[in-house]
Amino acid sequence: MTRRWTDAALTAVAPTTWGTTYLVTAELLPADRPLWSGAIRALPAGLLLLALTRRRPHGVWWGRAALLGALNIGAFFPLLFVAAYRLPGGTAAVLGAAQPLLVAVLTVALLRDRPGRPALLAALAAPAGVALVVLRPGAGLDPLGVAAGLAGTAAMAAGLVLTRRWGRPPGVGTLAATSWQLVAGGLLIVPVAAAVEGAPPAPDGPALLGYAWLGLAGTALAYALWFRGAARLPVTRVSVLGALSPLTAATLGWLVLGQALSPTQLTGFAVAVAAMVFGQLPDRAARGRRADQPARGQRVGRPAPGRQVEQQAHGRHVGQPARRRLVGQPARGRLVGQPVRRRLVGQPARSRRQASAGASAATPSGSAPGGSSAAAASGSVNRCAADGAAA
Template sequence: MLRTILITLLGPMLWGSTYAVFTEMLPVEHPFFVGAIRALAGGLVLLAINPRIPRMATMGRYAVLGTLNMALFFALLFVAAARMPGGLAATLGAVQPLVVIALSSVLIRRLPHPVQVGAGVAGVAGVALLVLSPSEHAPDLIGVLAAIGGTCSMAVGTVLIDRWGRDGKPLEMATWQLILGGLILLPVAWAKEGLPPLPDAQALAGYGWLILLGTAFAYYVWNRGISRLGPGAAYLALASPVVATLIGTIWMGEIFSFWQWIGIALVLGAIATGVSVKRRAPVDPVPVAAN
């Protein structure tokens, strides 16, 4: 069990490095393109591991999920990463489990536990401290909106997975969400940003890290771990904002105010509390459509 937890933890830890790798090694003026390449190339690597093509009905659902969880999420993630400190962007993105809890009560009528309601309130307070606290480095409004928008997009996709049921194994789901999300985002990136400059050695190393370790390997160990540990292991995702914050403060010299540190602690504590409580069963289960 401990070995599985430690291996699973590698996924969020690698995700936490995404912000620094993007801003220091990749073309920050092409966030959509970087998101498309990350999704498509990472998905193709996973497809080589698990070369299975799902049914058309399942593929349609993967396309919807790929749009929400990969295309929109990756695009907005890199917009946020380009405009604000990585630790702040990662912490704002980490409120996604709390958004999922709120959406679940509406879309699938799964009432939250009272403790989860309290965690949600604490999480909102933490986000307010992060965004509104006086600081020499006030967060960029577009960056904040992008981080929150990406969080909400992935939260909707997560709830849809819960509503539709898991079509296939977790690795297959991750593979085709990445591939289809990348294919959807690529023409948007081309139209909006054009081609980025030819990558130099530093950019190639950044793409290699992001695609092979930060996407293919990270998603593989994450999905493998969640399938063995259960959904309660979602608290391990807290490693992502923690790593991003440590990299930002130690390596990149990012500075947060006292109240922003309080906000980060509130958000992380709220998420750890919220996802550790067992969810209630749906009040009136919604029939799952046939594949």
């Protein structure tokens, strides 16, 4: 329980940091350069992590890293900045908050896993709460901005699900895998930015500060925590936490820009936060199904470990027929002429040697216990199923 909530809290740091993108873009970065903003944010951060980890992809992971980098970074960053430039921050945030619904669909299609009820309810309630917080009357709906926002959300959802499906190569940490995606995505953005926007902008002091924050905190740290959560938590729970991004943006607008929060917005805050918390709860129905199913590798009807009452020596289960022994054949591990060691029904196996030692001490030499000296000495006594094999 504690570990799951700790993983969720660390993962929540990523969308909280991403929520500062709207404020930093509007206040610090150069205007009308969304593609270069995405490239400058991703590529330096990826090269820094790559220099720290010194791990490169091998084999099939060259292609996987390129695809994940294209979805999570190369396509998502430019589309995110296009939506942020062409739409009001609230409208762009609502489009991004639809990610849990797309993740739920892709989880069924790619992972063959049906999300639990808490995750599905949270995926529906979180965007509704975000809409109450960020949407304003008369908000403009630029068609290109809306298309960019939806496409970026779909790319990020697909990248999240594939990240969970493929995991990481053996022995490769989260920082190394994150660096591959950032470098691959950044390299994809650079030629497109140069072709569309020309030369990169000459950053001034505020722009350098904004790029440094978005590159180090909003990209290197945030994506490492995000991919860590995707590897440890169900992707539906991770995607619901993305609602923290627009909520953080609205909070910063209230604190920094002096934007007021109406009762409707406060209600939306409560709905979205409750949905995120509810989405982290385990699915009780799924736990009940797992409890009713037999354990992996256990046949139906076979007693579970710990329930093998009166298990006999040599690992024989209850109801399993005893191993027959030919007449005159000595028991396993017993010399001819050695008395058969009997065990009382219900006597624990730990006390067999003590009981047999006592029986040997109480029996005269050359005679068998129980008065059947001739038969026991010759080894012709047929043991019943309760006796089991010789200890």
